[in-house]
Amino acid sequence: MAAASISVDQDQFTCSICLDLLKDPCRQTFTPRPVLGRNTILADMVEKLKKAGLQAAPPAHCYAGPGDVACDFCTVIKHKAIRSCLMCLTSYCETHLQPHFVSPAFKKHKLVQATGNLLEKICSDHGKLLEFYCHTDQQCICMQCVIDTHCGHATVSAAAESAEKQNQLEATQRKFQQRVQEREKELQDLRQAVQSLTRSAQAAVEDSERIFTELICSIERRRSEVKELIRDQEKAAVSQAEGLLEQLEQEIADLRRRDAELEQLSHTEDHIHFLQKLKKAGLQAAPPAHCYTGPGDVVCDVCTGRKHKAVKSCLVCLASYCESDLILHDKLNRGKSHKLIEATGSLQEKICSQHEKLLEVYCRTDQQCICYLCTMDEHRGHDTKQLGETQKKFQQRIQEREKELQDLRQAVQSLTHSAQAAVEDSERIFAELIRSIERRRSEVKELIRDQEKAAVSEAEGLLERLEQEIADLRRRDAELEQLSHTEDHIHFLQSCESHCAPPGCGDSPNITVDPQVSFGAVRKSVSELKERLEEVCNTELHQITHSVKGVSIVHPPEPRTRAEFLQYSCELTLDPNTAHRHLCLSEVNREVSRGTAPQSYPNHPERFEVWPQVLCREALTGR
8 A cells, every 4th residue: 555655844843942852841831731722733734634635555556576477478567467378388467368368369278377387387308288197107298298208108188187186185185174173182182281280280289388387387286285295294293392392391300300309318218208208299398407396397206295306217116216215216226127217207108008017119010119028919020129229210211301302302403404405305306397397398399390390391392393283284284275276287286296195194193181180199199198297296296295294203102002003904805816725715705714625716827726825905015
């Protein structure tokens, strides 16, 4: 299309003041909405356009262009040829073609679409028009070739062979179209597979991220549970130990107080008074020494008038004496084995109420003083000691308790340090485990993305080849379509050999595409990994809980009574598959007895055949 040429001077679009192109307002400040005015420059341009006008484009010119067949009769300017004459072997434009329509001499000339390869329709040997087709040599020949070099060959007219080839061309064209449809179907399936793979990869990444995140959260909970478990057990153990410490300190204080009393009583020779004094709540302070009895003083049993204070008591006479009467006692009983002790008013407490013998032995079993006849009677077999050894036992008990107190304090410190170390180790181990899982999460994500990228890249290469192949097939199909409408039999036959090759000879093989391709197996594996790790965590947490709860400063005493042992008892079920044939089981498989007649047990590989034994179904472990 030709357009009207308008000459416009650039000076018309320059500012008359600054001599610059009209881009920004010059020497005038505009408000947000300037006053509308007529633009004289644009008005002049419009007037010029109106005067010049736009002329309609002329129809396509008839001059020959690149790729067009030029008229052989045009001498100066070559026009485009519209027909070629197979008789004249010349191409004509519309003007020079008119004689072929008007003159009777040209009525029998064969006109075809304009073609530039007219020389290919002339026999190179004889210079004659190619009008026949030789089946033997698969080529077009002239009349002289039929008589000469191709004599005896299977020859037909070019028109007849063209009609035959036309049928083959149509069949080939259908194959090309079918091939195009197949490739388009493969292309569509491949695109769907790429989309499915992309969606599946994204879903797999999201699922793996979610599963790994849940797993990390679960491990975080386990870490908090382990830390809380350690702290609770530490708190319980320390609380228990503090209670024991308080009891020990109280007991040591009592023992020391009693030891002070023992120290005060240790100088007395009356062991019975010594032991009985231990059972009292406390010792009264001794009154100031004077000769006469006062409140709490032991009076002399010999004084008849005013009672004097007794200074000694005789365990044989069972009487207390003041200083003057004690001298008389010593003179009267000189040479006799009378036992004198510090004055005491409880002489009857030192006599056995059953045998009226002196209490000389201490029974540890019943925690009381007894006579020597009691050791052979109701206290036979009891733990008895001479009264003089009791004070040493109390002092030894104080040392033992002080040692236990020291050990308990050290155990509390050790437990506190161990709990802190266990918490730090568990925090470190759980942190390393979480970092390891995060690395695995990144590895799984990267693995999915790499596989997706590789698969998509491979698919894109196949898509590109398929698109190129489809484009080639369509181009060849268009060439076949164009060739099928030609009226030039020679050109048709010469081109048919190259165009009628069936599709698939040089094409790529068929592509098998799975439209439902997915990363479902990866998602399943990650889910199974989470389940296994959860199972391992639960199992290990149970063991950790058992181990933590087993940490105690003071362990419970070993069971001694039947009731204490029964708390560890469990019901056992005997396995009939392992019972020897001479062993008879009860109905509920809880009891077994040995019989003489063999039982009718079925054969089983776990059954005892030699030794009369039977196994339990339950496992036995320590408490």
